[in-house]
Amino acid sequence: MDNDRIKGVGKEIKGKVKETYGxxxxxxxxxxxxxxxxxxxxxxxxxxxxxxxxREAIDNADDKK
Structure with missing residues (x-):
């Protein structure tokens, strides 16, 4: 799992909490x-x-070689 996915979910959660508080x-x-x-x-x-x-597409293409 890409690090950007994890950070993005964290920002979404933080934003939801902030929105609810506001x-x-x-x-x-x-x-x-x-x-x-x-x-x-x-x-x-x-x-x-x-x-x-x-990445998955590249891995799958390499597997087919």
């Missing part, structure tokens, strides 16, 4: 910051997934 305290800035953190985490996670898929 919502509970009526702090719009914190809530929006949490949503932004989630978006960044999602992109990073998807990037890690793409790297894993590429």
């Amino acid at each position: 919502d509970a305290t009526n702090d719009t800035s914190t809530e929006l910051g949490g949503k932004a953190d989630q978006a960044v985490g999602k992109v990073q996670r998807k990037y890690g997934e793409a790297k894993d898929d590429a």
Whole structure:
């Protein structure tokens, strides 16, 4: 599993907690910051997934040789 996937999930979780806290305290800035953190985490996670898929495709191609 790619390190970017792990870091991305962590950022998504952190962002969700931050968003929930901002919502509970009526702090719009914190809530929006949490949503932004989630978006960044999602992109990073998807990037890690793409790297894993590429590695797997290369490994499968090497196995077929």
